[in-house]
Amino acid sequence: MADITKRSEDYSRWYQDVIREAELADNSPVRGCMVIRPNGYAIWENIQATLDKRFKELGHVNAYFPLLIPKSFLAKEAEHVDGFAKECAIVTHHRLKQVTRDGKVDLIPDPDSKLEEEYIIRPTSETVIWDMYRKWIQSYRDLPILINQWANVMRWEMRTRMFLRTTEFLWQEGHTAHATEKEGRDETLQMLETYRWFAEDILAMPVITGTKTANERFAGAVETFSIEAMMQDNKALQAATSHDLGQNFAKAFDVKYQPAEGKVDYVWATSWGMSTRIVGSLIMVHSDDDGLVLPPKIAGTKAVIVPIWKSDEEKAAVCEAAQKLAAELRPVIGPVHIDDRDNLRPGWKYSEWERKGVPLRLELGPRDLAGESVMLKARHDRAKNIVPFADVVAGVQAELDRIQQDLYDRAKQRMVENTHVIDSWDQFTDLFENKDGGFAMAHWCGDGTCEQTVQDKTKATIRNIPFERDETKGECVHCGNESIGRVVFAQGY
């Protein structure tokens, strides 16, 4: 069996190896696109289920807007065009024509089917949605609108990486409309907090919440907020964003409402999203040289039972016990798999389920049966525990809780250890050029040109201006001017 490259040898190759070995995804015939395999899709389904439930608890409803967007829509919001025009796929024809060339049948776009107005494949849906909101909103009684959609989008990237940046990806995009500026801002921050909760409590991925700088703001937003996580190679990854769109889209699409009192005004907007990219970060935060590691709360399979036997009699007894255990566990912890394949030995099965990231393994052989107990083995730290049958549900539940917490603690500790207070340009360049990188908490003057220069010199960008930070003024780490306080610099994905 093919081995997995060690993280220390080649991080990027390790990442690809883990995806292949855990059967999360495969390359597609189309450049830059990926096939998400059942093991990978199960993770995404759990992400969807958990987030969707939470969104609905917060009053949101789901809807679906079309994949194709009239080209003219994109042009309506000046900054938005600027941000996305360069990476749009365009539909120009609606029919193919068979032609024969050198005796071979080929298909070409039928010149007679050229579209009068061309369509773009959505890179995001603000424009279609706001075109519809114009029709749906007349008065303050129509507000707020709190719509979310689960969809695919396309951004024609030059360089792609599995999950992290693919030409087509899956995501949810929330689009809300409000009567007041404050309501819009509150919604933006509430959704950012939702993402923080999801990343930390469900994915066991510690994040830094904060405001994006003007340079990094979403095209068309007044303010963009993000959660930023640290990967095991010390690079940062933006795990989700939430945008306060102000009245920019309302103005571009002429969406006005009649307030209870006073004159007609433009409505206030937000949008927020999390994509399949989060699966990439999940892989990179927790996994090790043996393969995928997943926190129990998001794993498709929570536990696998490996029955061990020699004779047919033992097989029957052990498998029956495994069925009983699984039946007890499933209603409490969720999916439990029994691996009773008889063509593989237990050792093979152990390593296979380890590669695939199942958080907990239950080993059940004749010795366990005799002792009326089962052996638990945790994926992430290899800890063994023997639990009596009588306590198995509580024991497994406790172990899953411990794994979840441990993964968070481990990731948090790594983030803390690799976050440095940096006070000079020498230290700054040393960190990113000679040392291991990580997060640099450094003073910044607030100037975008200065920020860009730092990026050009070191590849480090301002990930965000953290909510919780040292606001004491100082000297900008690069230009020496008075700072707005410390911000997080890091090299990012």
Add this chain to the structure above:
RNA sequence: CGGGGCGUAGCGCAGUCCGGUAGCGCAACGGCUUUGGGAGCCGUGGGUCGCAGGUUCAAAUCCUGUCGCCCCGACCA
């Protein structure tokens, strides 16, 4: 789009410099023995050598073109 690397069996690779008609490990299939950390032995099947041209008696190997993947840039989040 620029620089570098790589495409040979399901996976990982050797063979390419120096042309002679394709091999190794794992996996698969059959059999026997096995089964508490990647089982052993015997046997079997599987590849238009990324694709298309060209040179040659002969091309995985040399030449040209092309497609794809990976890394570094540019681009993007």
